[in-house]
Amino acid sequence: MADCAICILEPNDIEREILEGILAEEKDLHFFNSGEALLSSLKMHLPALVITETQVNGESGYDICRVIKRDFEAYNTTVVFLSSHTSVDERLKGLEAGADDYIFKPYDIIELYTKIKAARERITNQVALKQQLSLASDTAMQAMSAQSEMGCVLQAVRDMNCSSNFDQLCDALFSCLKKFDLGCTVFFYKIKEPTYVPTPGRQVTPIESQIITMVREQGRIWERGSRAVFNFQRASLLVLNMPEDSDKAGRLRDSLCVLMEAFDVRVDNLNKQQQLVNARERQDAVREICNLLSNASSRLRDSVSNSHVALRELVNDFWELVPRLGLEEDQETAMHRLMDRALEDINRGFEESEETCAIVSRVIDRLQKI
Numbered sequence: 276m277a278d279c280a281i282c283i284l285e286p287n288d289i290e291r292e293i294l295e296g297i298l299a300e301e302k303d304l305h306f307f308n309s310g311e312a313l314l315s316s317l318k319m320h321l322p323a324l325v326i327t328e329t330q331v332n333g334e335s336g337y338d339i340c341r342v343i344k345r346d347f348e349a350y351n352t353t354v355v356f357l358s359s360h361t362s363v364d365e366r367l368k369g370l371e372a373g374a375d376d377y378i379f380k381p382y383d384i385i386e387l388y389t390k391i392k393a394a395r396e397r398i399t400n401q402v403a404l405k406q407q408l409s410l411a412s413d414t415a416m417q418a419m420s421a422q423s424e425m426g427c428v429l430q431a432v433r434d435m436n437c438s439s440n441f442d443q444l445c446d447a448l449f450s451c452l453k454k455f456d457l458g459c460t461v462f463f464y465k466i467k468e469p470t471y472v473p474t475p476g477r478q479v480t481p482i483e484s485q486i487i488t489m490v491r492e493q494g495r496i497w498e499r500g501s502r503a504v505f506n507f508q509r510a511s512l513l514v515l516n517m518p519e520d521s522d523k524a525g526r527l528r529d530s531l532c533v534l535m536e537a538f539d540v541r542v543d544n545l546n547k548q549q550q551l552v553n554a555r556e557r558q559d560a561v562r563e564i565c566n567l568l569s570n571a572s573s574r575l576r577d578s579v580s581n582s583h584v585a586l587r588e589l590v591n592d593f594w595e596l597v598p599r600l601g602l603e604e605d606q607e608t609a610m611h612r613l614m615d616r617a618l619e620d621i622n623r624g625f626e627e628s629e630e631t632c633a634i635v636s637r638v639i640d641r642l643q644k645i
Contacts, residue, residue, distance in 0.1 A: 279395055280305060280320035284313050284327035284339070285357075294326075297384055308332075310339040317343070321350035324394045326378070329358045329365070337372040344373035351401045353394045357382075363489050366482050367499050370515075376481045397478055408476045427454050428530045432537040441465055441545060445472050448538055455527065456516075462487045463510040463542045466549055487511050496528060505531050507539035509546075565642050572635040579628045586621060590614070 280303040285291045291306055298304055305320060307313040310331060317323065325343060329336040340354045356369050359380040369377060375397060378390050431451035438444040445461065452459050452474055460473045460483045471479045471487070490497040490504050491511055497504040501519070505512040505528075512535050518524050597610055 279303070279398055280323040281391065282307065282313060282317065282320055282323050282325045284308075284310060284325070284331055284336070286332050297387060310334045310336075310342075313339070314342060314346075317347060317352070318350075321347065321352060322398050323350075323352050324391065324398065325352060325354045326357060327354065329356055329360070329368075337368050337374075340369070340372040340374050351398050351405070353398050353401075355390060355394055363486060366486055366489075367502065370480075370482050370486065370502065371500065374482065393481070397480070400478055404476055404478070424455070424526060424530050425533075427451050428534050431534055435537055435541045438541060438545070441470075441542075444538065444541055444545065448534065449474050451534060455530075458515040460484075460487065460513045460515075461510065461538070462491075462513070463538075464546070465542075466546055483513055483515075487513050495532070503528070503531075505535045507535055509542045510535060510539045512538075561642050565639050568635050568639050568642075572632050572639070575628060575635075576632055579625055579632075582621075583625065586618075590618070 281298065281301055282305045283291075283294060284307050285294060286308040295304075295306070303320070305316070307316070310327075313325070313327075317325075325340075327336045327339060331339070336356060340356075343352050343354055353375045354373065355376045355378055356374050357378050357380060358365060358369075361379055366377065376390055376394060378387060428451060431447050434447035434450070435444055438447055441463075448461060449459075458474055458477060460471055460477075460479050462469065462471050462484075464470070471484050473479045473483075486502075487504060491506050493506070495506055497506065498517070501515070501517045503514045503517050505514070512531065514531070518527065593614060597607060600607075602610065
């Protein structure tokens with residue numbers, strides 16, 4: 276998908292020249308002055324990445340995005356907005372229209388290329404996901420449970436409590452959400468690392484993660500239209516298609532709060548379990564290091580002690596041997612000087628070895644305290 280067409284709706288000549296300069300190396304680049312011109316020629320450039328302003332000569336970029344997402348859905352077209360607005364409401368408008376990302380003005384080259392690369396990856400992945408969903412659609416419909424909403428939630432809570440890792444935890448959550456026919460993205464902290472996971476068959480878009488981050492501190496339930504975010508201490512759930520029926524939506528809010536509270540508690544438990552495992556692994560590693568250092572220190576001390584004994588025997592043998600060699604007095608004196616210097620060097624080495632043993636002992640003591 277590296278060569279997917281880039282279609283840019285930009286009537287302003289100056290902005291157009293800037294984008295042409297930045298994207299000069301792109302092989303399949305097309306500019307349009309109006310939404311009508313873009314839509315009429317889009318079938319020739321699919322699958323494509325469309326970049327558009329939120330307002331173009333009186334035309335709404337959001338309306339253009341809706342038409343693209345409605346009429347060209349099967350072609351995996353990705354829409355990215357150019358905008359100088361950074362509010363939650365503007366992002367929500369883009370999300371409602373079906374946009375995949377925002378590029379905020381003033382933008383830089385690195386950001387633009389990063390966004391284009393991410394959009395291309397989403398196009399490629401979306402093609403693969405749609406193929407997978409096409410094969411699994413019939414099976415998924417037959418597997419839908421006839422349980423009530425609360426029965427589904429209670430089963431999901433039981434499954435989450437039995438989960439031994441985060442993948443199993445998310446599977447239990449999404450199994451329930453699938454029965455409610457909800458498209459969602461769940462956010463949680465995995466060992467202090469922010470993690471975003473979409474319902475199977477979807478991908479998390481940058482707008483979704485931005486909205487979750489911006490509304491996490493805005494109450495237990497945050498709602499705009501058919502979008503809702505359920506916030507807990509360690510997790511949040513973004514629902515993209517809350518039902519229009521008020522009674523059904525009310526029941527679903529209660530069910531999702533119960534579901535996410537259980538999810539939040541289990542996230543905390545799994546994080547603590549992983550921290551305990553990590554602490555035990557560190558403890559075992561420190562214990563092993565202490566044993567290795569202790570053995571090395573003991574062997575070093577034994578080596579020094581044995582060297583002392585061997586040296587004493589060597590010196591005694593030397594002093595006994597020298598008189599029998601029949602050396603001249605000056606030769607014997609020279610031999611004595613050589614031996615004295617050698618003994619001094621050896622004794623310094625012994626002292627350094629003793630100091631090394633003392634250092635190792637202090638290291639072992641510190642590690643044992645840790």
